[in-house]
């Protein structure tokens with residue numbers, strides 16, 4: 448237990464990855480709810496599943512073992528009543544329903560679902576107001592109960608779905624042999640780390656890994672996994688972004704630099720990127736392709752600022768140095784210990800293509816080994832540039848998956864990579 452995680456780079460041969468196949472949660476998206484659920488459109492479920500299955504198949508064809516989040520959670524609660532109770536209570540506490548009698552009635556219904564996988568998928572799917580007929584069964588004792596049970600305030604939903612869970616990169620991050628259970632920026636995504644908490648606390652194989660960060664500290668800062676890049680065994684990069692703030696980075700850096708057991712991390716590089724939806728996370732604008740090559744959205748370069756965090760002189764303190772004025776190439780070459788790096792720009796120098804393709808995650812690639820990367824098929828300008836650069840590309844169809852605003856890197860949580 449606890450020795451099954453191993454991530455010391457972004458590009459070492461990928462051995463094991465965790466995904467979530469989009470499910471019925473997409474059917475609970477509507478024009479009324481999609482804004483608060485961080486979608487710009489409603490994907491067509493059958494096509495999204497087909498594309499996602501192709502993504503998983505391509506990973507397997509490249510000798511990557513594919514795990515599914517709902518199955519890991521189901522395995523964690525299957526023979527563990529405490530884990531099942533923790534999952535249900537945690538989910539209900541963040542359900543957005545304030546009426547205790549409605550919550551009690553929902554819990555009662557869910558407790559009757561015996562099959563662990565069916566239960567987990569139901570929690571992800573959300574609950575429509577017309578599904579349970581709570582008032583007819585006597586659960587409504589006040590006007591507040593009637594309104595809550597009717598879903599009037601949520602466009603017909605009693606409890607929101609969790610449609611962003613297919614972006615497994617964000618709610619938890621494997622760094623070294625441990626995991627950061629992240630403090631999410633948005634109300635809707637704050638429900639996701641719970642699934643990781645259950646797995647890393649109770650799963651027969653994955654419980655017991657060191658935990659670098661626990662959720663629930665949003666008051667002292669947010670941190671999302673899309674902002675975390677493992678640049679090397681002792682260096683990680685974290686975006687200061689729309690989703691991750693400086694306090695969140697301070698909190699994680701303190702444990703990584705000073706915590707016990709040791710994480711192996713000596714240096715955290717914080718990259719300040721524009722705080723807007725199109726840029727969202729560091730991995731939306733910046734991913735590693737090879738030992739000495741990165742793909743970057745040119746829209747971040749003008750305002751990019753980099754800070755270096757290392758151990759300070761006194762125990763528990765952090766030394767902070769601004770790397771302002773140092774070219775990005777030099778920052779990265781130094782971070783990964785090579786003489787120089789190649790930087791490829793999303794959109795291949797065409798500003799319109801860069802904006803369009805970055806919006807559809809053209810810069811969000813997933814390396815299965817150095818120089819061999821999974822990309823969205825639709826970003827042809829960027830992909831052509833990478834082909835010309837000699838990279839081996841694995842193209843995933845992406846008409847529907849891209850509507851959630853995340854690409855191959857966002858849709859995968861690497862559990863195990865070979866060291867370089």
Ligand SMILES: NC(=O)NCCC[C@H](N)C(=O)O
Nearest residue numbers: 485614673728851852853857
């Ligand atoms: N790492 C990533 O960039 N993940 C994509 C997250 C997309 C999701 N709709 C969100 O807004 O959080």
